[in-house]
Amino acid sequence: MTSPSTLAKPKPAASPLARLRSIPHLGLLAVLIAIVIFASVRTDAFLNPNNLINVARQVSVVAVIAAGLTLLMVAGGMDFSMGGNVAVTTAVAAQMLSHGWSTAVTLAVSIALSIAVGLVNGAVVTFTRVAPFVATLATATLLDGVALLVIDGMSISIDDHLSTLGNGKTLGLPNLTFVAALVLAVTAFVMRYTTFGRDAFAIGGNEDVARLSGINVVRDKLLLYGLAGALSGLAGIMLLSRLAASSPGTGGLQLQLTAVAAVVIGGTSLAGGKGTIGGTILGVLLLGVVANVLNLLQISSYYQQISVGAVLLVAAVANLMQSRGKH
Template identity: 60%
Template sequence: MIDNDVRSTMTATVALQAMTKRRFSLGGHGGLLIVLLVVIVITAIGSEVFLTAPNLINVLRQVSVMGVIAAGLTVLMISGGIDFSMGSNAVVTMALVAQLVTNGTPTMIAVLVGIIAATVVGLINGLVVTFTRVAPFVATLAAATLLDGLALFILNGMSVSAGPDLSTFGVAELGGIPYLLIAAIVICVALGLTLKYTSFGRDAFAIGGNEDAARLSGIPVAARKITLYALMGLLAGITGVMLLGRLGAASPGTAGLTLELQAVAAVVIGGTSLAGGRGTMIGTALGVILLGVLSNALNLLSISAYIQMMVVGGVLLLAAIANSWRSRR
C-alpha cells in the first residue's frame, strides 16, 4: 500500500514538473519570446514613437510581407529543402503585375497572371532540384540571379505604379487590422495546420528527417518535392502582390535576394532546423516579428544602416549556433 502511494506521488510529481517545464519553455520558444520582449521594452524607453498606433501598424505591414515567404520556407526547410529564389520571384511578380495594370489589364486578371507565372517558376525549380540532383542552394540561387535580371528587364529601369486598386489594398484596414496582416495570418495558420494535421505535412517532416527512409516507407518523395517548390512559387507570387500593394509601385531598387535572406534569418531564428525534420510555424512567426521590431527599433534609435545589417547578420549567426546546439542535445 505504501509502495503504491509513493509510486503515485512520484508519478504526480514528475507530471507536474513536466507540465511546468512545458509552460516555462512556451513550446520551446520561451527564449525567443523573452528576447522579443526585451527589444520592445528597450525601444519603448528609447523612443516615444515606437508604441504609437501608426508606427505599430507600419511594422505589422512590413512583417506581413516577409511572413508569407518565411512561412513557405518553414515548410520547405522542414522537408530538407531551401529556395533562395522566392524573394526574386516576388519581385518579378511585382514588375509583371504592375506593367500589366499600367497597360490596361484588369487588376484581378493581372494579379492572377502574376501568381500563375510565379507558381510556374517554383515548379521549374522543383523539377530541376528533383531530377537533376543539383543542390537546392545552387539551383535556387542561380534562379534568383536570373529572376533579378528578368525583373529589371520587365521594368526597363523605370518605376511602374501599382494602380489604385492594389495601392488601396496595401494600406486598407479591417477594424484597424491591415489587410496585409490578415492575409499573412490566414496563410501562416493554413500552413501550420497542414504541417500538423495532414499527411502532406507529416511527409514533409519524414522527408526532412531521412529522405531514404521516407522513400522506402512508401512516401512519393519526388512528387512531394515538386509540389513543395511549386507551393513556394505560389507563395512568392502572393508576396509579390502584397509587396506591390504596400509600396504602391514596382521599382528597380527592390532587392529580392535581400528580402529572401531576411526571411531565411527569421525561419532559422524561429528554430527550424537547417538540416530538415524540425520546425514550427509559431517559431517562424516570432522570428519574423523579432526581425521586424528590431529593424524598426534601429531606425527609430537612428542607428546607421550599415550597423543594422551587421546586427541582423549577428542575430542570424547566433540563431544558427543555438540551432546546432539544440540538435546535438
C-alpha cells in the same frame, strides 16, 4: 490483491521553473519582449498606434515568404529564389496594370508565373540532385536580372490599383496583416494536422526512409517548391500593393535573407525534420521590431543589414549545435 508497493507512484508536480522552461521558444520570446521594453523606454514613438500598424504592414510580406520557407525547410529543402520571385512578380504585375490589364487577369498571370518558377526549382532539385542551395541561388540571380529587364531599370507606378489591399484596414488592422495571418494559420494547420505536412517532416528527417515508407517523395517535393513559388507570388502582390510601384531593388536577395533569418531564428532546422510556424512568427516579429527600432533611433540603415546577418549567423550556429547535441 495488489500491494501498495506495486501501485504506480503519482508523478511529482512540475516546478514553476520546469513549467517555465517548457514554454515553446521561451528564449526568443524573452528577447522580443526585452527589445519591446527597450524601445518603449528609448522612444515614445514606438508604441504609437500608427507605428505599430506600420510594423504589422511591413512584416506581413516577410511572414508570407517565411511561411512557405518553413514548410519547405522542414522537408529538407531550401529556396533562395523566393525574393527574386517576388521581384519578378512585382515587375510583371506593375507592367500589366500600368498598361491597362484588369486586376483579376494580372493576379492570375503573376501567381501562375511564380508557381512555374517554383516548379522549375523543384524539378531541378528533385531530378538532377543539384543541392537546393546552389540551384535556387542560381535561379535567384537569374530572376533579379529578369525583373530589371521587365521594368527596364525604371520605377513603374500602379497608381491606386491594389490600394485597398496595400493600405486598407479592417477592424483597425492592415488588410495585409489579415492575409499574412491566414497564410500562417493554413500553413500551421497543414504542418500539424495533414498527411502532407507529416510527410514533409518525414522527408526532412530521412528522405530514403520516407521513400521506403511509401511516401511519394518526388510528388511532395514538387508540390512544396510549387507552393513556395505561389506564396512568393502572393508576397510580391502584397509588396506591390504596399509600395504602389515596382522599382529596381524591390524584393530580391535582401528580402530573401530576412525571411531565411526569421525562419532559422524561429528554430526550423537547416537539416530538415523540425520547425514550427509559431517560431517563425516570433522570428519575423523580432526582425521587424529590430528594424523599426533602428529607424526610430535614427541609426543608419546599414546597421539593419549587419543586424540581420549577425542574427542569422548566430541562429545558424545555435541550430547546428542543438542538432549535434541530440545525437
